[in-house]
Amino acid sequence: MAKRPSHPNEEIEAAVSHAEALGWSWSKVGGHAWGRLLCPHHDRDGCVLFVWSTPRNPENHARQLLRQIARCPHAKQEDDGEDL
Amino acid sequence: MMVKTYEFSIVASGLSSAVEDFADQFFDAGCDDAAVAFQKGHIVLDFAREAESIGDAIASAVAAVEAAGAKVERIEPDPLVNLSDIAARCGLTRAALTQYAKGQRSRDFPAPSVRVTSDSPLWDWATVARWLYAQRKLSREAAVEAEAVRLANTALAAGDRPLAAPLAQRLRAYEQTLEAA
Secondary structure, three states: OOOOOOOOOHHHHHHHHHHHHOOOEEEOOOOOEEEEEEOOOOOOOOOEEEEEOOOOOHHHHHHHHHHHHHHOOOOOOOOOOOOO | OOOEEEEEEEEEEOOOOOOOOHHHHHHHOOOOOEEEEEEOOEEEEEEEEEEOOHHHHHHHHHHHHHHOOOEEEEEEOOOEEOHHHHHHHHOOOHHHHHHHHOOOOOOOOOOOOEOOOOOOOEEEHHHHHHHHHHOOOOOHHHHHHHHHHHHHHHHHHHOOOOOHHHHHHHHHHHHHHHHHO
16 A cells, blocks of 8 residues: 555544545545545545545544544445554 | 534535545635535535534535535435434434334324335424424424524525525524424
């Protein structure tokens, strides 16, 4: 997997790591978005989620990301090993 | 008035997620308090918006999404709910709600509004929320927020713009009926 930068906010970084553990992949985008997450179902029906570099409220943004990740109907089951 | 953070989602369409500045269009329009996603063919923006009322929060978020160039389809949480959704939203058990719906616990639980002849009927959340509030099973705030989402969706469907004034007026009227109840 390509190495990605860490998000400067700890809670958002944790949300992104959680997505990756569920099979999402990160890619870089220009502008205000720090990155784009693609769900495990990598085609036109798959979910795309944008992560801001500087959201208005980072804690809220992290929670929103977790909620949207949870709504993805294509996620793989997370491995039993909770090695965070 | 106190400023509070209100959480809701806006489902929108009309912008392609393939264009380079897809997300920036929303950021620049003031949606930096939303997480922008593309799910099941729809643009979904999860907002956590600070405002003086739920009506102001929804109206200003709708205006921002439209300023980004997208068409607002509806506001969620979904206004049509099954008994499990109701349980999750009010914190009662699913078993308790089944008893309510069957009239075993109390007689006047609202009738379902859609798919009433099927095994899986759906209720209008605002109607149920008002009933739950009257039974002291749901906070007044939650009942008002449920009605705000319902009113906003009705206003969107009717093409009312800007949303702020009609929404504020209808919510005030609703709050007066809650006082009177």
